[in-house]
Amino acid sequence: MKHSIILKPNQIFGLILCATQTPRSVVKSFSSRRQLQFQSRRASVSAKMANPTVNDSAKKSITHVIFDMDGLLLDTEKFYTEVQEIILSRFNKTFDWSLKAKMMGKKAIEAARVFVEETGISDSLSAEGFLVEREAMLQSMFPTSELMPGASRLVKHLHATGVPICVATGSHKRHFELKTQRHGEIFSLMHHIVMGDDPEVKQGKPSPDIFLAASRRFEGGSVDPSKILVFEDAPSGVLAAKNAGMSVVMVPDPRLDSSFHETADKVVTSLLEFDPIEWGLPPFTD
Ligand SMILES: O=P(O)(O)OC[C@H](O)CO
Ligand SMILES: [Mg+2]
Known part of the structure; x- marks a missing residue:
């Protein structure tokens, strides 16, 4: 008996782009479906091709956190x-x-x-x-550069309660140094920092490269992506986290079209609004 697979036009486009841009990721795409989200009409990020929201038990299994930097930790x-x-x-x-x-x-x-x-x-x-x-x-x-509201409180809280944290930023090292020169206290709490010019980051977001590289560098080696929560502000970053198989909280600029929110597992207006309990993480005590 013959079997045929019918793809929608946007799925075909996503597969073509994956094949031309990230061959390594394409291999994963057939088992995860997530890669089909990689691109959309007019090669922009689409919120319409959203993953199902992670369920409550998946939320409660979060053990590690990855922070984006520009527009998320820093107002850059x-x-x-x-x-x-x-x-x-x-x-x-x-x-x-x-x-x-x-x-x-x-x-x-x-x-x-x-x-x-x-x-x-x-x-x-x-x-x-x-x-x-x-x-x-x-x-x-x-x-x-200044810190975004709630960034210092959340980073200090997770560090103090023993949750491993790191940064994954598209920013390259030279700019990272300039942006963070007044914020050494916060960035020194990160277990590691992966930047856009890292050799393991072959493709920028929305490729999962940077988040997967970050997941491999935690203490004790590679962490299961399903146990990682990412904080992001950008549509390409949210998509990169989902392409990596991670959960993602989006903190979008209010001027960003709300259609981009749909890909995220949770949207908050500020890091101050984030509730760690929802993700099985230690509650704030302040
Ligand atoms: O948002 P980040 O930290 O990945 O940085 C990306 C670019 O440097 C700015 O959009
Ligand atoms: Mg950002």
Whole structure:
């Protein structure tokens, strides 16, 4: 008897993109279904292709936590927005949140390609040229980075109660150093930090590379992704966590279209709103 598999158009597109961008992940995709979420219409992140929300018993099995950095622990997304607005104004164009949603969380060169192509300025400004142009502005802004509300409280709480924590950021090392120079106390509590220019991070978010690399570096070796809770602000980051088989709490900027919320297992307006009990983690005592 013949068997046939019928895929929807967006699933076919997702598989093609997986095959061209992340061959290692494609192998996993057929057993997990999650890879089908990898891409969507117009190569942007889609919240419509959402995973089912994790059930209560899965939530209670969380043992480890991974934090995103830009826009989640640190209020640094505003710097990227500002320099992109400045550069686009030279071309009499405006920057908006639909473009922001496609760029945020990604590795610099990957976000840069999205920027010049989506705005139609690639004939005048290359992705590499864009990165050079914005660099001086960013270097002056990053040292002023501030923590997001609730970041210090949550990181200190998890560390104090013995929950292993780490950071997985698309930001590369040079920028990481500038952004965190006033926040050594918080970042020193992390067991490890994986950055976008790490050799194990072949593809930026929404590839699962960075979260899987982070999961392998905890004390005692590789941690089962189903026991890991990720905190993210970006659509590409939420998708990366789901592609890695992890649970994810999203803390989105209120200007981000709410359709991007659907992929997350939980959405909170601020880290202050997060309740550890819901995930089987030690309760706050303050
Ligand atoms: O959100 P992060 O920490 O992965 O950083 C990604 C880029 O550096 C900024 O969008
Ligand atoms: Mg982020």
